[in-house]
Amino acid sequence: GTITLTQSVVVSSPGVTITCASPGDGLQAVPGWYIFEVYAENVTVTHLNLDASNGAGAVYAFSDDVTYDGDGIHLIANTVECGANCAFLPTVQDAVVADNHFTESVAGNTGVHLQGDATGAVVTGNTLVATVPTGNAAFGAITVESLTASDAVACLERTRLVVETR
Numbered sequence: 363g364t365i366t367l368t369q370s371v372v373v374s375s376p377g378v379t380i381t382c383a384s385p386g387d388g389l390q391a392v393p394g395w396y397i398f399e400v401y402a403e404n405v406t407v408t409h410l411n412l413d414a415s416n417g418a419g420a421v422y423a424f425s426d427d428v429t430y431d432g433d434g435i436h437l438i439a440n441t442v443e444c445g446a447n448c449a450f451l452p453t454v455q456d457a458v459v460a461d462n463h464f465t466e467s468v469a470g471n472t473g474v475h476l477q478g479d480a481t482g483a484v485v486t487g488n489t490l491v492a493t494v495p496t497g498n499a500a501f502g503a504i505t506v507e508s509l510t511a512s513d514a515v516a517c518l519e520r521t522r523l524v525v526e527t528r
Contacts, residue, residue: 364413366390367397370422376402376431381409391417391445398422401430408438415467419447423454437462444473448490453478461487475505 367389373380380398382388388411391397397412400423407421414420420442423432435451436458442448444466451457451474459474466473473490476483485504 364388364390364411367392367395370395370399371397373398373400373405374402377404378402379406379408381407385409386411388412388441390414391420394418396420396422396447396450400424400432400435403431404434404436405432406436406438407440408436409440411441413443414445414448415443417445419445419450421449421451422447423449423451423457425454433457436460443467447473447475449474451476451480451483453480454483455479456482457484459483459485459488463489463491465491473504477505 364387369392371380371389389397390413393416396418397414398407398421400421403425405423412420420440421435421437423435424430425432432451433455434457435454437449437460438458439461440463442462442464444464448464448466449459454476457476457480464473474485474488476485488504490504
């Protein structure tokens with residue numbers, strides 16, 4: 363089944379894998395919250411149905427190399443109904459976003475957004491379906507926005523972008 367959250371699930375322990383016992387199970391965000399806020403390294407979110415359509419987004423991971431370390435987050439084989447964001451990963455190195463299905467039906471910042479030092483990031487094999495225009499011209503689909511050109515090493519392979527009119 364689907365569990366409706368009352369706030370974000372904050373992950374502060376490294377090396378955690380988050381999944382559900384039964385296929386099709388998942389989590390639903392509430393307005394203003396992400397489903398997951400990740401502040402620990404090497405966290406994997408896999409094989410979940412994530413409904414963030416009423417929330418801030420499915421996943422937020424952050425690394426400042428002092429207090430928070432969301433480096434090495436893996437988002438693998440999830441089905442995501444996006445909110446204001448799908449996945450927002452500022453200053454996170456070695457992120458892997460692979461084989462997910464993202465649907466954006468709420469005008470927001472949309473898509474998968476890597477910002478700052480995204481060294482080692484791999485984004486591959488995802489499907490992004492947009493049924494509404496982005497709410498922010500600076501964002502959309504997959505965005506790698508780096509402080510310097512050498513900060514971002516992102517592989518965009520086998521990624522399928524679909525725009526639907528409904």
